[in-house]
Amino acid sequence: MATLKHSRQREMIKNFLMTRKDHPTADVVYMNVRQQNPNISLGTVYRNLTLLADIGEIRRLRVGDGVDHFDADTSPHYHFVCSECGCVSDLEMDSIEEITEIAGANFDGYIAGHITYFYGICGKCTKLNGTEHTAKM
Amino acid sequence: MATLKHSRQREMIKNFLMTRKDHPTADVVYMNVRQQNPNISLGTVYRNLTLLADIGEIRRLRVGDGVDHFDADTSPHYHFVCSECGCVSDLEMDSIEEITEIAGANFDGYIAGHITYFYGICGKCTKLNGTEHTAKM
């Protein structure tokens, strides 16, 4: 890997991501960072998000909606995706790391880990919809 | 929803998918079904896979590799994705449905379920690589 040089753009992207708890997409990052630097390119945002994820400073989340989300919190934790509004939020829950052991019990190969996300209706949508609990995903 | 009419193409797609345990992508379905019907269109394959998934006859798998996989086995079970060769296989393991309860404990909203997949090195790749166990995903 080439030596990593400092870049204002990368710093802005990382800083912006740290202010957010909603796991924005590349496009959302782009739109927001543009308010500080109107010249920044979408390609630059993508490149730096990928770079930051590769060196482990941020996390790339694939929650099945066809768009990558990004999280500045790299500590192990789980995510929830609302089937109604698509929002992604953190879950406060104990580790379920043991499921990796369970999965490996009868498996011919090596299981390194798991990716889990939960879906349903978020608090806001629940309140808006009354009692409907019909998940779409 | 419009009334569902029978279609040879849809039947072929479903039948093909039932012969496979490797959770092929739309493109793989297309290439195989074309051997029976060289005139079939890729759009038809996509449309019918989506339709079959919507009515619950097949399952769409999103395992984070950017391509949708499809599974004719709609019973609840888990999947493994090889970080080396990208193959997707079934896991024989007990249900871990209880993690949905765990996740819901401190959550403001309704959790309908979870999506989990496991990653690591499959049996074939393990044998090819010797003792290397370095996951890439």
Added chain:
DNA sequence: AATAAAATCAGTAACGATTACTGATTTTTA
């Protein structure tokens, strides 16, 4: 501080997976 080498950039073109459109063809209903 000035300079050179290397990384990064903005802007844009290209890409791959998927979806949408169109007029022709099947399938079903009556």
Added chain:
DNA sequence: TAAAAATCAGTAATCGTTACTGATTTTATT
């Protein structure tokens, strides 16, 4: 067996993302 509706093949368009290019920054070296 004819009309209505769903489906089709073929193709264009879309969307998220990546790759390319010559210009600009950053860092290391004088």
